[in-house]
Amino acid sequence: MFDNKCRNLNLQSRVSLAPMAGITDYVLRSLVREYSKTCLITTEMISSEALTQVKDTDIVVRDDNHSPISYQLSGHKPYMIADCAKYLEKYADMIDINMGCPVNKVVKGTDGCALMRNPDLAQEIVRTVKANINIPLSVKFRLGYTFDELNYVEYGQKMQEAGADFITIHARTRSQMYGGKADWKKIAELKRNVDIPVFANGDVVSPQTAAECLEQSEADGVAIGRGVLGDPSLLYRVEEYINNGKYLPPPTLEEKIETLKKHILKEVEFRGENVGVKFCRKFYPYYVNSFTGASRLRGELVLIDDLKEIFKRLDGILISAE
């Protein structure tokens, strides 16, 4: 249900862009915003340790039209995270704390999902950050660390009690990493036991799966991550479907190639040609697919550094598709 509790947080949509390190950078956030004017977009996770060392980083760059935008911080030192949150207030409409990252090097340092095993520390982080900022504070966590430790309901209550204004929950455990299937139904139990808005996350890849997820989770909205790979219009398409019942089909091959060209150009503008072209290689599988010879072409594209040559090959796909 999208109600005043959501509006008071400056949420304007039931759809948000989930943070993805190395993926939801300034460029992808801008592309998502070209379609959806109202979804909450979230930065990649920003390490509070790193931000404390270097303030002037590409990761914080935003445009005026990016609002509403949330900046996600990771870490485990309450005052350090709070200082970073305070610094980010000039960019952010909301601060999010990462309590779900499953990666070994993150959880070993008691950051990310390791905080779910240390709710007292997580509460202290939330309390300290909340006391130092004047914008809403959210937390993003999972169902638990393992299936034997499904503490998400109690954990969510504790985050609310400590001052969190909003929750995004990825319906997997840390031990699942990204495998198995997100269990949307479990989220309903959290939703019934907290008063703050809850967005459901995990495996929403289309307008229909968004609607199913909302029904099963009873959540206020959905957060979408991997679905935007190769399709920055997805959040807009989901909004049109769940708000207006209007189904917009996924992009055609031609549209995907045009979007990839735009994506590459924007990365080149943002990072310079050499770095920008190489950065975009990870996106090829999501845009250059579903036609005969796609895999071979991708194999060739990742070896090319020259922007003009890449565009020539991409235009070749469009010509042979005619």
Ligand SMILES: Cc1cc2nc3c(=O)[nH]c(=O)nc-3n(C[C@H](O)[C@H](O)[C@H](O)COP(=O)(O)O)c2cc1C
């Ligand atoms: C490459 C990649 C990077 C991610 N980085 C972050 C991150 O920085 N912070 C975070 O909270 N979650 C991160 N996630 C998790 C996503 O936000 C999301 O919870 C997860 O992918 C499930 O949602 P989805 O099925 O819509 O992708 C990342 C996921 C992927 C695949």
